[in-house]
Amino acid sequence: MKDKITNKTFIKIPNSLFTIDKNEIGEEIGVTIFKQIGTEGFTIWSYLLFTQGNQISAQTSVKRIRSFLNRNKETRSKYIAKNGLNDYRSIKKYLNILLKMDMIKLEQFINEEEKDLKQLLGEEINNNYFSNIRADEELFIEVNPLDDGKGFSIISSQLFFDYIHKIGHIGWSIYCLLFKNHNINYGNQDNDPYNMKNYGFANCSEEYISKILDRSRKTISEYISENKIIQTSLVRIFEQKDREWINNKTGLTEFKYMPNHYVVHAKYNPEDKYYIETNQNKEK
Numbered sequence: 001m002k003d004k005i006t007n008k009t010f011i012k013i014p015n016s017l018f019t020i021d022k023n024e025i026g027e028e029i030g031v032t033i034f035k036q037i038g039t040e041g042f043t044i045w046s047y048l049l050f051t052q053g054n055q056i057s058a059q060t061s062v063k064r065i066r067s068f069l070n071r072n073k074e075t076r077s078k079y080i081a082k083n084g085l086n087d088y089r090s091i092k093k094y095l096n097i098l099l100k101m102d103m104i105k106l107e108q109f110i111n112e113e114e115k116d117l118k119q120l121l122g123e124e125i126n127n128n129y130f131s132n133i134r135a136d137e138e139l140f141i142e143v144n145p146l147d148d149g150k151g152f153s154i155i156s157s158q159l160f161f162d163y164i165h166k167i168g169h170i171g172w173s174i175y176c177l178l179f180k181n182h183n184i185n186y187g188n189q190d191n192d193p194y195n196m197k198n199y200g201f202a203n204c205s206e207e208y209i210s211k212i213l214d215r216s217r218k219t220i221s222e223y224i225s226e227n228k229i230i231q232t233s234l235v236r237i238f239e240q241k242d243r244e245w246i247n248n249k250t251g252l253t254e255f256k257y258m259p260n261h262y263v264v265h266a267k268y269n270p271e272d273k274y275y276i277e278t279n280q281n282k283e284k
Contacts, residue, residue: 009053009156009157009158010154010156010157010276011046011049011050011154011155011156011160012145012152012153012154013046013049013153013154013155013176013179013180014145014146014147014148014150015151015152015153015180016033016146016148017032017034017042017146018032018176018177018180018181018212019032019212020211020212031214032211032212032214034173034212034213034215036097036101037094037097037098037101037103038094038169038214039169039170039172039173039213039214039215040085040090040094040169041094041097041098042172043069043085043164043168043169043173044065044085044094045098045104046160046164046172046176047060047065047068047069047164048060048104048141048143049143049145050157050160052141052142052143053157056142057140057141057142057143058139058142058143059139059140059141060138060141061136061137061139062088062091062092062095062136062137062139065091066085066086066087066091068164068165069085069086069164069169070085070086071165085168095139102144103143104141104142104143104144105142105144106140106141107140107142153176153179153180154276154278155176155179155266155274155276156266156273156274156275156276158274159234159273159274160172163231163234166231167223167229167230167231167234168229170215170223171223171229171230173213174209174213174223174230175230175234175264177204177209177212177213178202178204178235178262178264179202179264179266179267181202181203181204181262182200182201182202182262182263182264182267182268183200183201183202183203184199184200184268186200186203186261199263199268199269200263200267200268201238201261201262201263202261202263202264203259203261203262204259204260205257205259206221206259208259209224224237224262233265234265234266235262235263235264235265236263236265237260237262237263238260238261238262238263239260240258240259240260241258242257242258
């Protein structure tokens with residue numbers, strides 16, 4: 001994998017990863033993908049998409065995945081290692097989960113001598129396993145993009161390269177969710193009280209982010225509060241005041257919680273380093 005890439009390349013993140021299926025009467029059914037693979041699994045999966053690029057498969061190794069996610073000690077976020085992406089066993093664990101979820105396909109090669117021995121002993125030769133993999137053994141992985149017709153968010157490969165070791169797997173998952181939910185049309189009215197005309201925002205409550213990513217609200221708050229880990233160069237946060245309203249039944253003034261507005265620079269600003277130009281935003 002080359003270390004130098006351009007912002008013309010991108011990672012396709014399926015929008016369906018950030019939704020909860022509903023039945024015909026609007027009730028939520030099933031669980032989110034993050035409940036099954038974790039923010040750790042999602043980050044490893046994103047790395048494989050990043051590495052694969054436009055090729056049929058990604059060639060990497062457990063050792064290489066660990067080194068990439070944990071590079072640059074001076075800028076590395078403590079949150080990248082907080083839940084285990086700094087050790088080989090955890091990376092193999094989440095690769096196994098992705099394999100079982102059919103999000104990746106693994107082709108693991110064995111040498112001819114080992115193959116002959118297995119055949120002599122009558123053992124099954126299984127190319128899809130991780131249990132005995134060495135940390136430095138190369139993997140050839142085909143990554144399933146989950147093309148379910150619900151569309152993709154295309155996020156700069158350069159952004160992933162520059163920030164994944166700084167914001168960690170939870171930060172990366174939150175960023176992708178905010179990117180997906182950023183609506184360029186929000187606030188595009190003449191009487192917009194937030195002065196957000198021309199670039200819109202994502203309107204997500206901490207509860208919603210917590211539910212989708214299967215992380216506690218306290219954890220989510222660490223990333224998007226005043227002491228946020230998600231950097232201002234990626235997302236600008238407009239904190240909203242509670243909305244005041246009169247309860248008609250009691251006549252009392254009450255307050256309704258209003259979610260923050262998140263402005264994702266790479267989603268709206270063509271001058272941003274990580275902006276990806278598409279036919280759709282060329283028309284705007």
